[in-house]
Amino acid sequence: MRSLTNISVFTYTFAFTLWNNIQPTVEDEFMANYSSSSLTNVPKTIPVHTQVLDLSHNRISGLSIPEFIYLSDLQVLNLSHNLIMLLDFSVFIFNENLEYLDLSYNNISKVCCLTLAYLRHLDLSFNKFTALPICQEFGNMFHLEYIGLSATMIRRSDFRYIRHLQLHTVFLTLENFSLYEPQSLTVLTTRNLHIVFAENQNFTFPLLYDGMSTSENLKIVNLRYTLSYRHFPSPSLMLLKKIKTTALMLDAVDLQWPIILQIFMLIWYSPVERLTVTNLSFHGPVGELTEHAFLPLLSSVEQLISLDGSMKALTLEHVRNKVYYFNQGILYRQFSELNIANLTIADAYMPHMLCPNRTSSFQYINFSHNALTDELFQNCGTLVDLKLLILKKNKFESLLKVSSMTMCIYLDVPWYVRMTWQWTQTKRRARHSRPGEQGNILQFHAFISYSERDSLWVKNELIPNLEKGEGCVQLCQHERNFIPGKSIVENIINCIEKSYKSIFVLSPNFVQSEWCHYELYFAHHKLFSENSNSLILILLEPIPPYLIPARYHKLKALMAKRTYLEWPKERSKHALFWANLRATISIDLPISGEANEYGSDATLTSSI
Known part of the structure; x- marks a missing residue:
């Protein structure tokens, strides 16, 4: 009969993070750590009752049944960052209690499958697979919650064996990527989808569009596109009816502004409530798209943002401008008129931001790590709902000007500015009080x-x-x-x-x-x-x-x-x-x- 200890598999997983610098040791009778020990084979001295085994960051190139046959209590196995090329799941045939298996960052290009009935976490990401390594046996792993995979191509039939599984997270690493058949991702049932695309390749945008139709939370890393804007595969309006994503995070983005704006328009019309873009580099137009041709697109955005959408929070962090050939004041106007509650533009070298023309719905604004000056929000009376304004690490000389022009209920720019304002206001009231009420004379020791x-x-x-x-x-x-x-x-x-x-x-x-x-x-x-x-x-x-x-x-x-x-x-x-x-x-x-x-x-x- 299968028995579980009182320590959950997630506790074991967390324990790995504490072991990175430990030499081969046996923590107790249930945990064994051999990480970073220059091993070329699985040790033969692993205690028989081990439940958590860390063999990561070694030089192990192969696995065999005799190495694991006596570890019948094993529940967590970390073999990441090794040199394994072939994975035969029958190696773990006697490890019936195995729940967590990490084989990421190896050289695996081929798998021989076997059903591991109680497996909850399987990570095969950052390996050398051409096609997704999904066997028919995976479909019988009904406890599976997390699966990490890698491939250079994705076809519609690749996910057919696991389409019925209710997954929590699917993690895909797509290095040297060459082919994606549209709608391939949409057969998955998962709450979280995380895709790491190849760093130096043009991004395959159907991955974004299908990803938004697949999971509630979507994160994509490495969106780069160097081809002409004319070749950009614009999203279809029919896509809006299929989108499931409510939280979208894009990291390491390097795109032309027209492409960014088209994607933004798609997201605004969609059910996405929180959009976060980090490490954003934008460029263009260069020659082929003049300011005159670009203004109609901006005009569409301006009309769009005045409408109510699902978006509640927009975050842009670590923004870099490569080449940009039109009036940036137009862009500032688009941001200032956004009909959302939370806006963050941080570490963007932003020198200015315009006051909204109409009563704004902003409740939280974070403009930290920019180049803003005392000209920000001068004579601005439309930020009536603003509760928190963060302006740390800018180029202000007197933040009191900002505090007097905004109607913040709580002004954190940072905390000390609010306190200085309180001090100044009290001093001012004291100067304007009746002579008999002035209290410059000490009354207490x-x-x-x-x-x-x-x-x-x-x-x-x-x-x-x-x-x-x-x-x-x-x-x-x-x-x-x-x-x-x-x-x-x-x-x-x-x-x-x-x-x-x-x-x-x-x-x-x-x-x-x-x-x-x-x-x-x-x-x-x-x-x-x-x-x-x-x-x-x-x-x-x-x-x-x-x-x-x-x-x-x-x-x-x-x-x-x-x-x-x-x-x-x-x-x-x-x-x-x-x-x-x-x-x-x-x-x-x-x-x-x-x-x-x-x-x-x-x-x-x-x-x-």
């Missing part, structure tokens, strides 16, 4: 920033020890000193402004708090804008570096350059700790009636 999870230490140790006794310290704490009716951000900025120092209680809890990040940013801003020395760092608990999020790079820099007070665990050292802390915030506060604004009776109903 220190503002305390801490995570709510560290509140017991703050309330039982920090506050009592600083506020008691002679020359008591006046602390600003959010629970008692924030003013109801003002926003939390405005309260934070005002408290920092009216405090001589800002005390930050650092711990793993601190770096996981968004509000603590706000407070640290504003205090750090004050430190540089006023050339002050206002930060006091208390390390309540050690913070492992891997716990500090990337956005806390200021905290990392501060802890590397500035002295911080470490809370001692020994009670005998507490008195010295409090003495040092009190000394750093020792100052005579001016007496002012404004202190009533931040009276101790003012309480915020919800804590940070």
Whole structure:
């Protein structure tokens, strides 16, 4: 009877990624790793109870039954990146539990078939097959979910033995490709289809058209076409009725603009909701297609994008322009008028983008890694639904111009620009407030920033020890000193402004708090804008570096350059700790009636 262990085949597969640099070892009685061991044959010392066997990246050229006959528990076998030329599936006749078999990146050109009843994953990609290696026996592998294949030609009859299988993923590598019979792919039943075409050959576009009629998720790598635009096989409008793809990804694309636009028009009319194009190079027209001849095609695109389609997200990343002979402003207009929610154009050397002429449906825009300047979206009032705008790594001098011209609910350009805008707005309100409301006079010795999870230490140790006794310290704490009716951000900025120092209680809890990040940013801003020395760092608990999020790079820099007070665990050292802390915030506060604004009776109903 077939038995399965508690560890799934996918766990075994993941384990391979951890073994790349391990010399021949036996991990335990169930896993054996012989990867990258310069083996020319399968070892004879493999433990008999091995369930996961990695023989990848060796020089094995042949397989035989005696090498595997005693491995009756084997479930996962990785033989990728070897020199195998002939594959006889009868080698695994005694491995009835085999579920995962990877023979990719070999020199296999011929197979002798046998049904492996429980096989779920079979990878024969990146081999030397001329025709697709699909045997009649494959049709009896009813558990098969993933199949990787390679070939130099595809005919309609090639998939006939597996057309009834409900596959999750079909992966095809087509090197030195010479022939494709249209409609060959459409007999497949698979959710995901991934095609890697030959790098230096003109792409066979019926693969794209049939692929879109085959799977829900389609990815194609290496779409290159150097022939004349006149020879391009335009898609038929009848194709639109057959398309199943909703997520399309194209990688390593090198095409003329007219071809790109024709493909885009097909996709816009189709059920595709998410289009991603990476590593895109476009060129032309060169001589044969003038700007005058090209404008009608652009006009068709302009009419098209004004209509409602299925597309929700368009992503263009790593874009390169080889030759381009018409007004690029026309293209920017097409992009700006797209009726979609999400638009990404990243790493494209894009110098500008136009404001939409009509109310835009954009909710997310990512224009990172470009050459955009402060001219972007000037006097633009049509981006009314925009929630997230990402503009990192451009050529802006003052992002405040962008933030004032767009109506973003959430502006991440990046996070720090949003915080700077908040700071500026609060300062502006302070300058325009009535003279009696201006608060440049210090009212507190220190503002305390801490995570709510560290509140017991703050309330039982920090506050009592600083506020008691002679020359008591006046602390600003959010629970008692924030003013109801003002926003939390405005309260934070005002408290920092009216405090001589800002005390930050650092711990793993601190770096996981968004509000603590706000407070640290504003205090750090004050430190540089006023050339002050206002930060006091208390390390309540050690913070492992891997716990500090990337956005806390200021905290990392501060802890590397500035002295911080470490809370001692020994009670005998507490008195010295409090003495040092009190000394750093020792100052005579001016007496002012404004202190009533931040009276101790003012309480915020919800804590940070």
